[in-house]
Amino acid sequence: MTYFPRLTIRLYRCIAYLMCSGTLFGNYSAENPLLAKPAKDLNLTPSELRHVNALAHFAWGSYLALNDAVDNTEIADEYIASIKNNPESDYLIRELLYLWAGDSISTQNSNVVKHLSKIAREDPKLVNLNLLVSNAYIYRKEYKTAEKHLKAVFKEIKWSEPLIIKDLSYCYLHTKQYKKLHKLLRTALSDNNLKGNFTVEYCAAVSYSTVAAGDDTTLSKKMKGKFFNLGIFHAINASESFDPNKNFKNTNEILILAGLLIRQNLVPPAIKLLNGIRKNGWRTPEFTIITDEYLTVDYYLTLAAMYYALNKKDEIIPTLKKAIQLDPGNSEANNFLGYYLAEEKKDFDKAEKLIRQALTKEPNNAAYIDSLAWVLYRKGKYKKAAANILKAIALQKENKDGIILDHAGDIYHALGDTNKALVYWEEALNYNIESSKEVKEKIKSLKK
Numbered sequence: 001m002t003y004f005p006r007l008t009i010r011l012y013r014c015i016a017y018l019m020c021s022g023t024l025f026g027n028y029s030a031e032n033p034l035l036a037k038p039a040k041d042l043n044l045t046p047s048e049l050r051h052v053n054a055l056a057h058f059a060w061g062s063y064l065a066l067n068d069a070v071d072n073t074e075i076a077d078e079y080i081a082s083i084k085n086n087p088e089s090d091y092l093i094r095e096l097l098y099l100w101a102g103d104s105i106s107t108q109n110s111n112v113v114k115h116l117s118k119i120a121r122e123d124p125k126l127v128n129l130n131l132l133v134s135n136a137y138i139y140r141k142e143y144k145t146a147e148k149h150l151k152a153v154f155k156e157i158k159w160s161e162p163l164i165i166k167d168l169s170y171c172y173l174h175t176k177q178y179k180k181l182h183k184l185l186r187t188a189l190s191d192n193n194l195k196g197n198f199t200v201e202y203c204a205a206v207s208y209s210t211v212a213a214g215d216d217t218t219l220s221k222k223m224k225g226k227f228f229n230l231g232i233f234h235a236i237n238a239s240e241s242f243d244p245n246k247n248f249k250n251t252n253e254i255l256i257l258a259g260l261l262i263r264q265n266l267v268p269p270a271i272k273l274l275n276g277i278r279k280n281g282w283r284t285p286e287f288t289i290i291t292d293e294y295l296t297v298d299y300y301l302t303l304a305a306m307y308y309a310l311n312k313k314d315e316i317i318p319t320l321k322k323a324i325q326l327d328p329g330n331s332e333a334n335n336f337l338g339y340y341l342a343e344e345k346k347d348f349d350k351a352e353k354l355i356r357q358a359l360t361k362e363p364n365n366a367a368y369i370d371s372l373a374w375v376l377y378r379k380g381k382y383k384k385a386a387a388n389i390l391k392a393i394a395l396q397k398e399n400k401d402g403i404i405l406d407h408a409g410d411i412y413h414a415l416g417d418t419n420k421a422l423v424y425w426e427e428a429l430n431y432n433i434e435s436s437k438e439v440k441e442k443i444k445s446l447k448k
Helices: 005-020 046-065 072-085 090-099 110-122 127-139 143-157 162-174 178-190 198-213 221-241 251-263 267-279 297-309 313-326 331-343 348-361 366-378 382-396 402-414 418-428 436-447
Strands: none
Touching: 046 072, 072 110, 110 127, 110 143, 127 143, 127 162, 143 162, 162 178, 162 198, 178 198, 198 221, 198 251, 221 251, 221 267, 251 267, 251 297, 267 297, 297 313, 297 331, 313 331, 331 348, 331 366, 348 366, 366 382, 366 402, 382 402, 402 418, 402 436, 418 436
16 A cells, blocks of 8 residues: 555644544543554555554644643653654654644653653664754753763764764853864864765854854953854855755754854855745745745844845834734844834834833843943933943953944043043954944044
């Protein structure tokens, strides 16, 4: 017989909901009615029977999960039995990842992770199952356990699976094992099979950029500078190797990469990435959604950043409003729109309200405090602006932002303190800011 596994997951999830509502099999039953022996005329092969049983266990586990009276151990047992019957099933693994996207991974599914890790260790070549286990540990911030699991897999498959390298890099990054991280990435990037691989290049771009932007005092400025340059280099490489027909599996990764490029004013490669998303879900040029799973807040924030870099003023505010419509409490979106309104001298009261809303969630975010200082400056409240800009500078410690220092110069110049204004403007020039030409002009005019 011909078997169609692509249809079965959605079907069995529907069955679980129908069972929960009592539509099928009446009210709650302690036994799984889906495990009845199949009719002989189906002529199922042993392999097909295992697949059917795997789906039956999964559907029953989904049903039990919807019943509050059921013990979590029963649910876990069904999911474990599901994978045991068919550990090669990418469909089941994706469904488990879907189920574990919330906080339940640390409660009812902790037993599942423990048992699945045993199954996965028995066959390191079951890459997706091993990735499921490592992702579960990473989600629970058990980075050392995830690292140990991934290393065992890595011994068997070596450099053949970029996603294993990516997860192992993530573990090294979060445990601050920067030497191991650098060695892993350097070796992977020099491997003939992985040269130009998008996943590895993306991983290198994000890893190096994250370390460079961090506040780890154990790293020298020279090393941070090296990692910063490597981050940009690999971000460009990743954009060049990007193929929307092959790499369009995780939209958030594309948005993160585009964001890295835009922050360095590398707009053309960022546009290439965003166009790749557009071709896989949006119509040109209105970005009208075809399938809404890709229409995220991150997409609109990245798009707005691109418009900002290109100085397309008519597009920035509508794009940011779309992001806020999707998530009214998103701090980054509220701050971005508030700051831009202040920058453009539009609706200062609304700008201040948006920025203060962002600060309720992240009160010690230096960029948001700078935004508040800037809107207060635009409103002529220079003393309050100065108090906030000093707080923003103090929060930055070693990783100072040239734009914030430039703002400090403007604020103190408005207060009539030209000496402080000069100090901040000159310090701002030590950092790579786009407005360096304007800052030099301000210093020149002050020294006349």
